[in-house]
Amino acid sequence: MPTLASIFSLITLLAGIDAIRIPFKVVHTHNRASSNARRDTVNGTISIIDASNSIYLGDVVIGGTSYNVQLDTGSSDLWVQGNPANSNGLGIDTSITYAIGTAEGEISTAPVSFAGYNVTNQMYLRVGQNATFTGGLFSTGATGILGLGPSAGSILRAKIGNATADAVVDRIFESDPTTPNFISFLLERLGDGTPVQGQLTVGDILPGYEAITSQPQLPVLILKSILSKDQHWTTYVDNIIGPDNNTISYTSSVPNTPNGKLVTIIDSGFTLPQIPRDMSDDIYGRVQGASFDSQNQWWTVPCGQYLNISVVLGGVTFPVHPLDTVSSDFGLKDVNGNTVCLGSFQPITTAYSINNEFDMILGDSFLRNSYTLLDYGDFISNGTTSDTAAPYMQLLPTTNPDTALNEFIAARLQSSGPINYSLLPSSQEQHSPVPAGEVVEHAEADVLRYLPEIIIGCVAFVALILGCIIWRCCCTKRHRLARAQKKRGAYPSATKAVYRQIEEPGSAPMGMTPMNYNNGLKSPGRAYYPDPYQRIEA
């Protein structure tokens, strides 16, 4: 059993966390996409620029100047590096911390246009030159980030404390109640021969994709535990079908998750999907010639390896394009200098430290296989919108596995030649070693998960010890009393005295007020995720 001291140190640690930002992880530096930049803002729709299948950018106009910003469903604030005209500083500085950097600047307001909608006095963070990001965010042509997540996750909203600081999409829906409260997006895949122009819509369905409206509405799970302020686009995954066409079984780490399902975050700001380590091993550990890179925490496999996996959401199977499952986008080499490809479904190494909030993050390598609709429902509410329905998501599969197989052969097997891609038997599956730090994080997460039980256990334990001591004392005392009484010839009732003594010490363990850790979450945000992905600065 963990000591009380270790529980307290854990709580102290958590008390420093304000909000957890989970934007992109992998940034690829060379930019094939800037020539692709288009701005055909028509009717609530913008083109999305695909920067090397790693970062997806869209255009936002701030104070009359156009900025390319990363479109990030995993965060909820707008910041730009630069000094837009027609901008008013509020004299309040703050910083937003992401997995791989920090943006620091003055909270400001300016007229903002996004996807053809105009909002006045939009709050954003004017960052001047004070953004420090490792990885190549800026070299993709990005000048900032536009957060498309729920406003509960907004740093600016929390700092200002009222709806005047609502995020851009919130302000659009608030100022135009006739616009349905959803966005939708389609991400392009560079390099597969059948390019689809990436697009994002506000309140509109892309022509040709109307079938999305009859897809199941996936519930948006509201995170209720200690990080309740930091909401994301979170929902259930039914399961993942592995490359041998069998379901990879898994038990969610999130309490109260329906049997067999996993809790996932839909996050366009993550390049690589993050999945439980055992599932990643099951996908790549049976590939002949697969190797696990412990430093970067990912699998590398031969680029000609065809792997057909699917993710099932709401009963609907989403085949993942084999070009997404085994990625050639990062220019990786093995120790002998030969080109290898990256297993994009990477073991998740960071979620456990936040109290088993979720099991996985579906990033771009998955999202390229879906047309994705995010309906904010009553997430949007400055008191004027009529939409009181719960938020939901709808996803429409866009990858046909048979077509995808042909595209894979055309893209990969022409140059590298046919290779033996039959999987090793599962008895010969390789497993990635679990880093020591992750073992500790698992243990800490388990402590938090079972905290109520542990407290009850500790209290019971203390009460038991005290009970024993008291019992012993009383026995001795009763013994003495008995002897004394014997001399006088009468027995008093000792029972009352015993009960009274047991009640009193019982109040001491209950007075452990620091256990109410929700009170501790008000300190400023700080870097939280250790980021193992910075190393891919190719």
Ligand SMILES: *[C@@H]1O[C@H](CO)[C@@H](O)[C@H](O)[C@H]1NC(C)=O
């Ligand atoms: C814009 O959207 C409206 C309503 O959805 C539609 O009637 C109109 O035809 C659209 N215009 C263009 C140029 O797509």
Ligand SMILES: *[C@@H]1O[C@H](CO)[C@@H](O)[C@H](O)[C@H]1NC(C)=O
């Ligand atoms: C940005 O950096 C400059 C100099 O490095 C500093 O003077 C300024 O106060 C910083 N601004 C903010 C808002 O942090």
Ligand SMILES: *[C@@H]1O[C@H](CO)[C@@H](O)[C@H](O)[C@H]1NC(C)=O
């Ligand atoms: C938004 O603002 C721009 C520039 O001021 C203007 O051209 C455009 O018509 C406005 N759009 C709407 C929908 O008001």
Ligand SMILES: *[C@@H]1O[C@H](CO)[C@@H](O)[C@H](O)[C@H]1NC(C)=O
């Ligand atoms: C919102 O908060 C800001 C700063 O706390 C304050 O100046 C402003 O008056 C508030 N606005 C409303 C509408 O409450």
Ligand SMILES: *[C@@H]1O[C@H](CO)[C@@H](O)[C@H](O)[C@H]1NC(C)=O
């Ligand atoms: C809600 O937002 C809209 C658009 O910004 C604004 O017109 C309206 O006054 C706001 N309502 C409240 C109660 O803040």
Ligand SMILES: *[C@@H]1O[C@H](CO)[C@@H](O)[C@H](O)[C@H]1NC(C)=O
């Ligand atoms: C790919 O996997 C899906 C789902 O498991 C399966 O239905 C399909 O037959 C597979 N396709 C190929 C070409 O193996």
Ligand SMILES: *[C@@H]1O[C@H](CO)[C@@H](O)[C@H](O)[C@H]1NC(C)=O
């Ligand atoms: C995979 O399994 C599905 C359903 O169990 C089946 O329909 C499909 O034919 C299988 N595909 C392959 C390639 O075995």
Ligand SMILES: *[C@@H]1O[C@H](CO)[C@@H](O)[C@H](O)[C@H]1NC(C)=O
């Ligand atoms: C491919 O590998 C499997 C398993 O190692 C082996 O049984 C099979 O003969 C190989 N096929 C070819 C064409 O090399």
